Amino acid sequence: MLSRLYISNYALIDRLEIDFKEGLTIITGETGAGKSILLGALSLIMGERADIKAMRDSGSKTIVEATFNITGYHLDRLFAEADVDYDEQECILRREIAPSGRTRAFINDTPVPLTLLREVATRLVDIHSQHSNMLLAKPQFQLDIIDSLAGNQPLRDEYQLQYRQYRDIEQKLKQLTERCHQARGEEDYLRFQLKQLQDMNLKPGEDAKLEAEQAKLSNVTEIKQALWEVEHLLSGEDVAVIDHLKTAVSRLQAIESMLPDVEGFAERVDTALIELKDIASTVANVQETLQLDPEQLLIVENRLNDIFTLERKHNVQTVDELIALQTGYEARLHDLDTGDEQIEQLKHQLETIHAQATLLAHQLTDKRRKAAQSFAQQLVERARLLALGNLQFDIAFTPTDGLTPTGVDAIEFRMAFNKSQPLMPVKDTASGGEISRVMLCVKAIVAQRVSLPTIIFDEVDTGVSGDTASRMGEMMGDIARNIQVIAITHLPQVASHGDNHLKVYKSDEDESTHTHVAMLDHEQHVMEIARMLSGKDINQAAIDNARTLIQQNKPS
Numbered sequence: 001m002l003s004r005l006y007i008s009n010y011a012l013i014d015r016l017e018i019d020f021k022e023g024l025t026i027i028t029g030e031t032g033a034g035k036s037i038l039l040g041a042l043s044l045i046m047g048e049r050a051d052i053k054a055m056r057d058s059g060s061k062t063i064v065e066a067t068f069n070i071t072g073y074h075l076d077r078l079f080a081e082a083d084v085d086y087d088e089q090e091c092i093l094r095r096e097i098a099p100s101g102r103t104r105a106f107i108n109d110t111p112v113p114l115t116l117l118r119e120v121a122t123r124l125v126d127i128h129s130q131h132s133n134m135l136l137a138k139p140q141f142q143l144d145i146i147d148s149l150a151g152n153q154p155l156r157d158e159y160q161l162q163y164r165q166y167r168d169i170e171q172k173l174k175q176l177t178e179r180c181h182q183a184r185g186e187e188d189y190l191r192f193q194l195k196q197l198q199d200m201n202l203k204p205g206e207d208a209k210l211e212a213e214q215a216k217l218s219n220v221t222e223i224k225q226a227l228w229e230v231e232h233l234l235s236g237e238d239v240a241v242i243d244h245l246k247t248a249v250s251r252l253q254a255i256e257s258m259l260p261d262v263e264g265f266a267e268r269v270d271t272a273l274i275e276l277k278d279i280a281s282t283v284a285n286v287q288e289t290l291q292l293d294p295e296q297l298l299i300v301e302n303r304l305n306d307i308f309t310l311e312r313k314h315n316v317q318t319v320d321e322l323i324a325l326q327t328g329y330e331a332r333l334h335d336l337d338t339g340d341e342q343i344e345q346l347k348h349q350l351e352t353i354h355a356q357a358t359l360l361a362h363q364l365t366d367k368r369r370k371a372a373q374s375f376a377q378q379l380v381e382r383a384r385l386l387a388l389g390n391l392q393f394d395i396a397f398t399p400t401d402g403l404t405p406t407g408v409d410a411i412e413f414r415m416a417f418n419k420s421q422p423l424m425p426v427k428d429t430a431s432g433g434e435i436s437r438v439m440l441c442v443k444a445i446v447a448q449r450v451s452l453p454t455i456i457f458d459e460v461d462t463g464v465s466g467d468t469a470s471r472m473g474e475m476m477g478d479i480a481r482n483i484q485v486i487a488i489t490h491l492p493q494v495a496s497h498g499d500n501h502l503k504v505y506k507s508d509e510d511e512s513t514h515t516h517v518a519m520l521d522h523e524q525h526v527m528e529i530a531r532m533l534s535g536k537d538i539n540q541a542a543i544d545n546a547r548t549l550i551q552q553n554k555p556s
Contacts, residue, residue, distance in 0.1 A: 001020070001022060001068065001069050001454050001483070001484035002020045002066060002067075002068055002124070002125065002454045002484060002486070003019065003020055003067050003068060003069050003090075004017065004018065004019055004020065004065075004066070004067040005017070005018045005020070005038070005041070005042070005064075005065075005066050005067075006018075006063070006064070006065040006066075006067075007038075007041045007063070007064050007065075008062065008063045008064075009055055009056045009057050009060050009061065009062045009063070010037065010040070010041050010054055010055065010056060010062050010064065011034070011037045011040065011041075011054050011056060011515070012034050012037060012056065012506065012513055012514055012515040013034070013037060013041075013056065013514070013515050014056065014514060016515070016516070016517060018038075018502065018517050018519075019519070020484070020486065020500075021499070021500045022480075022484055022499075023480045023481075023484070023485070023499030023500060024476055024477050024479075024480035024485045024486075024487065024497060024498050024499045024500070025484070025485070025486045025487070025498060025499065025500040025501070025502060026487055026489060026494070026495045026497075026498030026500070026501045026502070027486065027487065027488045027489070027502045027503075027504060027517075028488075028489060028490070028495055028501070028502075028503055028504070028528055028532065029503055029504030029505055030505070031490075032506070033504045033505050033506050033515065034504050034505075034506060034515030035488050035504050037515055038488075038504070038517070039127065039129075039456070039458055039488070040054065041064045042064070042066065042125065042127065042456070043127070044064045044095040044097075045064055045066045045093050045094075045095055045117070045121050045125070046118060046121045046122065046125065046127065047105075047114050047115070047117050047118025047121060050062075050095070050097045050101070050103045052097065052099070052101045055097065055099070058099055059099055060099065061096055061097065061098055061099065062096065062097040063094065063095075063096050063097075064094070064095045065092060065093070065094040065095075066092070066093050066094075066121075066125075067090065067091070067092050068090070068091045068092075068093070068124050068454075069089060069090060070087075070088070070089065070090065070091045070124065071088065071089050073123065073124070075091070075120070075123065076088065078119070078120065078123075079107075082107075082112065082116050084107050084108060084110045084112060084116075085108045085109075085110055086108075087108065091107065091108060091120070091124070092106075092107070092108055092109070093105075093106070093107055093117060093120065093121055093124075094106040094107075094109075095117070105117040107120060122453075123453060124453045124454060125453050125454050125456065126452065126453050126454065126455045126456070127456045127458065128439065128443070128455055128456060128457050128458065128460060129457075129458035129459070129460070135439075136413065136426050136435060136438065136439055136442070137413075137425065137426040137427035139410060139411070139412065140406075142395075142411055142412065142413050143368075143406055143411055145375070145442060145446060146368050146371050146372050146375065146395070146411060147364075147368065147371075148446055148449065148450045149371040149374070149375055149445070149446065149449055149450070150367040150368055150370065150371035151367075151449075152364055152367055152368070152371075155360065155363060155364055155367070156364060156406070156407075158360055159357060159360040159361055159364060159407065160405065162353060162356050162357040162360055163357050163403055163404075163405060165353050165357075166350065166353045166354055166357050166403060169346055169349050169350045169353060170350060172346055173343065173346040173347065173350060176335060176339060176342055176343060176346065177343060179332060179335050179339075180335055180336055180339035180340075180343070183332050183333065183335060183336040183339075184336060187333070187336060190329050190332060190333055190336075191333065193325075193329055194326065194329040194330060194333065196310070197310070197322060197323075197325065197326040197329070198326065200306065200307070200310065200322075202307075202319050202322055202323050202326070203319070204319065204320055204323060205319065205320065206307070206319045207304070207307055207318060207319040210300055210303055210304050210307070211304065213300050214297070214300045214301060214304060217293060217296060217297040217300060218297060220290050220291065220292050220293075221292070223290060224287055224290050227283050227284075227286060227287040227290075228287060230279075230280075230283050231280055231283045231284050231287065234276055234279065234280035234283070235277075235280045241276060242273060242276055242277060242280065245269055245272065245273040245276065246273065248269050249266050249269050249270050249273060252265045252266035252269060253266045307319060307322075310322055354403070357403055358403065358408065361403060361407040361408040361409075362408065364406075364407045364409075365397070365407060365408060365409045368397070368407075368409070368411065369397065372395040372397075372411070375395070375445060376393050376394055376395055378445050379391075379393050379438070379441050379442065379445065380392070380393050382441040382444060382445065382475070383437065383438060383441050385471045385475070386437040386440070386441065386464070386468050386471055386472060386475070387437075387464070387467075387468040388417065388434065388437055388438070390416075390417060390418055390419050391415060391416070391417055391438075392415060392416040392421075392423055393413070393414070393415045393423075394414055394415075394423060395411055395412070395413055395414070396411065396412045396414055397409050397410075397411055398410045398411075398412070412425055413425070413426050414426070415429055415438070416429060417429060417434055433462065433463035433464065436460040436461075436462070436463075437460075437464070437468075437472065439460070440457070440460060440472060440475055440476070441475070443455060443479060444475045444478055444479050447478075447479045447482045447483055448482065452482075452483050453483070454483065454484040454485070454486065455479065455483060455484070455485050455486070456485075456486045456487075456488070457476065457485065457486070457487040457488065457489075458488050459488050459489060459490065460472075460487075461473075461489055461490075461491050461494050462490075464491070465491070465493075466493070467493075469491045469493035469494055470493040470494070470496075470497075470553065472491075472493075472494055473487075473489075473491070473493055473494035473495070473496065473497035473498075473553065474497060474553065476494065476497060477497040477499075477553075480499065490532070491532070492529045492532040492533050492546065492549060493549065493553075495528070495529055495532060496529055496546070496549040496550045496552075496553045497553045498525070500519070501519070501520040501524070501525045501528060502517050502518070502519055502520070503517070503518050503520055503524070503528055504516070504517050505517075505518070525550070526543060526546045526547055526550065527543070527546070529546040529549060529550065530542040530543045530545070530546040533545055533546060533549075
């Protein structure tokens with residue numbers, strides 16, 4: 001549930017902090033007081049587009065932060081996958097807008113992509129407005145309602161796993177069949193190309209090694225001369241560096257005791273001397289092993305020429321790419337040689353998984369039909385309470401052409417609001433006010449069976465009055481026994497059902513207007529409903545009427 005909302009520098013709000021409670025929270029206020037501002041701020045938490053025009057002070061940052069009690073919401077897996085710190089009791093969502101228009105999103109003080117903020121927020125809050133009524137016409141929304149009431153989620157997860165496996169195998173079968181068909185048309189060509197590559201017996205990195213060998217064999221004389229000169233400089237008879245270093249070590253050792261400044265020098269020079277002796281010895285050995293070998297040079301060059309010829313032919317640059325081509329030819333011919341057997345195996349797997357998925361899909365259909373029948377009956381009964389006495393409603397099931405991601409049936413809500421009207425799809429039947437009442441009934445039914453997020457009703461009671469309005473308030477109160485409900489309303493009949501009451505109001509200063517929110521106590525609650533009944537001039541009759549209304553709607 002939403003426990004706290006903090007807003008700063010947004011629209012008419014300098015800084016505002018609201019604490020929310022369980023049950024049904026009513027939000028009222030005169031037109032233009034700023035009720036829509038609260039929803040606008042919450043929409044930022046829901047990942048909606050940020051508009052810098054909504055910033056009160058264009059030179060300061062806008063912050064909207066919502067704190068939720070998430071006990072029992074089971075979000076640990078989602079947080080783990082996103083690598084975000086998880087607290088099983090509390091979750092803080094924050095959106096910041098810089099003066100430049102750049103926005104940042106945070107979950108529990110961890111910077112996150114806006115998509116993740118939106119995903120988490122939609123698990124925690126459902127903002128329901130007249131615009132949201134369009135959801136009722138969407139097939140996926142309709143199916144989700146029925147599956148929720150049928151308790152189908154575990155079965156649906158199991159089916160979707162089987163369905164994904166079915167599609168994977170189907171795709172593999174299609175690809176293998178296409179590869180085999182193509183390979184049969186190119187079999188002679190593939191075998192010829194493969195034989196050429198196999199005959200070369202290529203080794204990874206071979207070209208680089210051959211080029212290095214070629215460079216060495218082509219320059220043996222120059223290399224031997226250079227090595228001889230190095231050896232002569234280090235240990236020759238005329239200018240032996242090693243002999244000079246021996247002398248230096250001896251001289252330094254003789255004066256170390258007399259001159260502390262050179263202490264350790266002899267040891268350092270001796271270390272260099274040891275290293276140079278080793279180098280001189282190694283150079284001499286390498287020089288002796290180097291021999292002119294025209295035959296070996298010819299072998300290396302011929303091998304390189306053969307490799308370069310293949311590389312040009314196949315338009316590649318390295319031996320490793322040739323080996324990759326060889327591997328590809330081998331795989332394609334292997335598919336061809338064993339393709340029929342593999343295709344039969346995949347067909348058998350496809351038949352097996354199709355049968356399993358179909359069985360699960362029919363189980364889903366059976367449960368959906370039972371849930372749909374009960375849902376339709378409950379919806380009609382509840383709708384009658386909201387002055388929709390002529391509502392007719394049923395759910396049409398249409399078999400799909402094979403397996404789909406949701407089963408083997410498509411469903412469609414069909415309704416009629418007048419006696420003479422035939423049943424038609426939702427989008428073709430009702431006015432906004434009628435659909436609002438139907439949606440309220442839907443959520444009331446679903447809330448009894450399924451754990452929903454906090455629901456915010458944004459003036460869904462527009463266009464109703466009297467006893468119907470009171471029954472809408474009663475229905476919201478029923479929903480609030482299971483989940484937190486926040487309702488923005490202009491109707492006293494709805495407001496009188498509230499467990500908590502927030503009033504939005506404006507105040508004017510010399511050069512600015514500010515929006516405020518106050519939590520009303522019982523007497524203030526009475527007076528606000530009296531104002532809603534009578535207008536600005538509140539009289540005793542309105543106050544008495546408000547008390548009666550609250551008392552009548554108080555849960556028994």
